[in-house]
Amino acid sequence: MERVKIALAGNPNAGKTTLFNAVTGARQHVGNYPGITVEKKEGFARVDGTEFHILDLPGTYSLTAYTQEELVARDALVDERPGVVVGVLNAAALERNLYLAVQILEMGLPLALALNMMDEARKQGLTVDAARLGELLGCPVVETVARTGEGVGELLRAAAGHARATGGVRAPLDISYGPDLDPVLARMVARIQEEGFLAGRHPARWLALKYLEADEQVLAAGRAAGPLAAELEGMAERVADHCQRTLRTSPEAIIADSRYGFIASLLRQGVLTRPDGPSRADFSDMLDRVLTHRVAGPLGMLGVLLAVYWATFTLGEHPMRWVEALFGLLAGAADAALPDGLLKSLVVSGVIDGVGGVMGFVPLIMLMFLFIAFLEDSGYMARIAYMLDRVFRIFGLHGCSVMPFIVSGGIAGGCAVPGVMAARTLRSPREKLATLLTAPFMTCGAKLPVFLLLTGVFFPGAEATALFLITLGAWAAALLVARLLRSTVIKGPSTPFVMELPPYRLPTLRGMLIHTWERTWQYIKKAGTVILAISVLLWAAMTFPQLPRERAAMYAAEREALAARAADPGLDQAARQLLAERLALVDNTEREAALRHSLAGRTGAALETITAPAGFEWRTNIALVGGFAAKEVIVSTLGTAYSLGETDPEDAKPLADRLRVDPHWSRLHAVALIVFIMLYAPCFVTVVAIRSEAGSWRWAAFSVVFNTALAYALAVAVFQGGRLLALG
Amino acid sequence: MPQPLRLRELKVGQRAVIHTVSAQGELGRRIRDMGLVPGTEVEVVGRAPLKDPVALRMKGFTLSLRNNEADYVLVNLAPGAAG
Ligand SMILES: Nc1nc2c(ncn2[C@@H]2O[C@H](COP(=O)(O)OP(=O)(O)OP(=O)(O)O)[C@@H](O)[C@H]2O)c(=O)[nH]1
Ligand SMILES: [Mg+2]
Numbered sequence: 001m002e003r004v005k006i007a008l009a010g011n012p013n014a015g016k017t018t019l020f021n022a023v024t025g026a027r028q029h030v031g032n033y034p035g036i037t038v039e040k041k042e043g044f045a046r047v048d049g050t051e052f053h054i055l056d057l058p059g060t061y062s063l064t065a066y067t068q069e070e071l072v073a074r075d076a077l078v079d080e081r082p083g084v085v086v087g088v089l090n091a092a093a094l095e096r097n098l099y100l101a102v103q104i105l106e107m108g109l110p111l112a113l114a115l116n117m118m119d120e121a122r123k124q125g126l127t128v129d130a131a132r133l134g135e136l137l138g139c140p141v142v143e144t145v146a147r148t149g150e151g152v153g154e155l156l157r158a159a160a161g162h163a164r165a166t167g168g169v170r171a172p173l174d175i176s177y178g179p180d181l182d183p184v185l186a187r188m189v190a191r192i193q194e195e196g197f198l199a200g201r202h203p204a205r206w207l208a209l210k211y212l213e214a215d216e217q218v219l220a221a222g223r224a225a226g227p228l229a230a231e232l233e234g235m236a237e238r239v240a241d242h243c244q245r246t247l248r249t250s251p252e253a254i255i256a257d258s259r260y261g262f263i264a265s266l267l268r269q270g271v272l273t274r275p276d277g278p279s280r281a282d283f284s285d286m287l288d289r290v291l292t293h294r295v296a297g298p299l300g301m302l303g304v305l306l307a308v309y310w311a312t313f314t315l316g317e318h319p320m321r322w323v324e325a326l327f328g329l330l331a332g333a334a335d336a337a338l339p340d341g342l343l344k345s346l347v348v349s350g351v352i353d354g355v356g357g358v359m360g361f362v363p364l365i366m367l368m369f370l371f372i373a374f375l376e377d378s379g380y381m382a383r384i385a386y387m388l389d390r391v392f393r394i395f396g397l398h399g400c401s402v403m404p405f406i407v408s409g410g411i412a413g414g415c416a417v418p419g420v421m422a423a424r425t426l427r428s429p430r431e432k433l434a435t436l437l438t439a440p441f442m443t444c445g446a447k448l449p450v451f452l453l454l455t456g457v458f459f460p461g462a463e464a465t466a467l468f469l470i471t472l473g474a475w476a477a478a479l480l481v482a483r484l485l486r487s488t489v490i491k492g493p494s495t496p497f498v499m500e501l502p503p504y505r506l507p508t509l510r511g512m513l514i515h516t517w518e519r520t521w522q523y524i525k526k527a528g529t530v531i532l533a534i535s536v537l538l539w540a541a542m543t544f545p546q547l548p549r550e551r552a553a554m555y556a557a558e559r560e561a562l563a564a565r566a567a568d569p570g571l572d573q574a575a576r577q578l579l580a581e582r583l584a585l586v587d588n589t590e591r592e593a594a595l596r597h598s599l600a601g602r603t604g605a606a607l608e609t610i611t612a613p614a615g616f617e618w619r620t621n622i623a624l625v626g627g628f629a630a631k632e633v634i635v636s637t638l639g640t641a642y643s644l645g646e647t648d649p650e651d652a653k654p655l656a657d658r659l660r661v662d663p664h665w666s667r668l669h670a671v672a673l674i675v676f677i678m679l680y681a682p683c684f685v686t687v688v689a690i691r692s693e694a695g696s697w698r699w700a701a702f703s704v705v706f707n708t709a710l711a712y713a714l715a716v717a718v719f720q721g722g723r724l725l726a727l728g
Numbered sequence: 729m730p731q732p733l734r735l736r737e738l739k740v741g742q743r744a745v746i747h748t749v750s751a752q753g754e755l756g757r758r759i760r761d762m763g764l765v766p767g768t769e770v771e772v773v774g775r776a777p778l779k780d781p782v783a784l785r786m787k788g789f790t791l792s793l794r795n796n797e798a799d800y801v802l803v804n805l806a807p808g809a810a811g
Contacts, residue, residue, distance in 0.1 A: 061761040066757065093787055096762065096787050253749070257765045257766065260763060293777070294777045386776055389792075390777075497792065
């Protein structure tokens, strides 16, 4: 069977992933925000007896190698050797979209063009002569609407045909770069061909252009390849000098101008026809006049965020109860079915409580991501970045930091792992690093349960307000710490805010559901794997080593003595009651002694010397240590720690009730704990994500150490301050 | 021919044609990649609530950039434009 490998390349937000999903049936994340796809994705499809192997690439505006997405896209184009590249163009902004297509042609790759978003272009009255454009560029051009699947079949046939006809290579497109660059380009090309320099990897003229653009990746590869590199660099430097002196410009600028000049002349040859007369104000511009208005804009933004909060918690309340009830039933059934002993303790305390504590929040997480998906896919998220850029800049961040913050839990309930990955759209390493290191402060879906628990117990009736305050606190912490980092360890100028504001679009239900499900499934999967494993491990740490035999025997003897006395038929009701209470007390003391004796208990108790100033006792310490692995574990471990020491395990009183009556806990304890959990080390998975985005373990380690130290300092300050003011 | 203005000086609703882009390095590259090259027509369609960044309509899409970045772009007012 015929096999064709296709790479989808194009500007951010041109609809590549939508096309990819339409062709392969995949469910990749799409969104109306530039830079959603940050990694190469693969998929397969069989159409008309042809096997298609399709690569979805991150969107880029150009093929320089300055950002990670550009590098990913360019390396894929060079290394994956696709049979044909499909250039996905937003037909409504054809001129800018062709800028990348032209560079792909200059690389000598066979190209088929998809004129996507034709529905929007037609609505604006634009007509594009696809056949004419194809003739001029020597490649097939097909009109598509990726959202509805219109033209997708034809596009695939055309692409496969082009791959067959060209055999995967074609003569690179030659553009004239004017009298200042053309001569030197010709000389460089001649030298490159003479020496066979980096032959087979790049066409000679493309290499020469990259030398003129001073492309770091190519310069490095050249230096490793041979002595011609120095000669080429010298030629490039001389012409750059010359341009600077005589024209006060750079070769790079001349190259960009010439490419756009080439495109403009293409379009003028009957390719693009605009409607006559002044273009009517379009729908997006009108909406923007309200939504980014000086006064209405910020108010609206606040309103939207509040509405998302309110809706999530009101709509999520009942489903959350149902899930909790379900796990309660499960625990009850296991309790009844299994004999007393280690196995029962493992199943009930370790597995069901551990996983159930996490799964209860699935409805909230789903709703939260559904709303985030709506904000993103409608185009509003890009406006939030636009409106907040000025504020974020004060803190050394960038308008595009908003998205990673919100995904991490800036609207409570996100997750720092995709949040950290979303930071990739930030082009500057400095702002990106500051965003990476502060995004984990946000209230992710895993911290949410602890906060809900604590606010529910200690601030009953004011949970929503308390949670809103916690979220504001997280934002304040993130911004202030970012400012601190940007003026100490990651100093440097800010990056440009050159961002495309996509038009408002009605989100598709499918797109929103994919996004929501993708995130929710991640959360569920984590509950079923990582969290389950950690729960079991922690259960073991909290159970072993068991009490030495003599001590267990001592408690058993005490119990027997009490039972024997209770067996006396002559006892009256009050005396019986008293005996039962003493029996329960013995049970309780034994369980607490057992927990203290266990590995986890000893660790927690040892940590008390450090954590006492912040008001954390040993059981909290166990939960916090578990939280290093995954924040979800905090709530489940607290649950287990308290249920292991419970007076009567048959009476599965929820953790909340236990905390309410526990003499150790007060509002002040709760607040100090909230502060600590908000700020301390990111969970293990996030640390790994930070490492891969920041490119070194150094920053990942920094985030663990620095965040924990900061969290500790503030928790102590809150607790001791509160003590002094006699709040606790 | 009147003296070119800085892009920052345009008011919302004004149209202009790019005269020169003097930005170098990364900023220059990114501005040019987006199609902000001499000869391009732009219209200022809005400013963020704190007056910065600015939103430009050009070549069929909307681009936003900060005022201090817009300072590297000189423009000529489009003939017959409002303002
Ligand atoms: N009207 C219309 N909208 C489309 C079409 N194709 C895609 N979209 C929408 O355009 C937006 C961007 O789509 P994506 O598929 O995420 O774009 P992308 O090219 O993968 O973007 P990046 O991953 O950021 O590079 C989404 O809101 C899509 O629903 C189309 O043909 N017509
Ligand atoms: Mg994509």
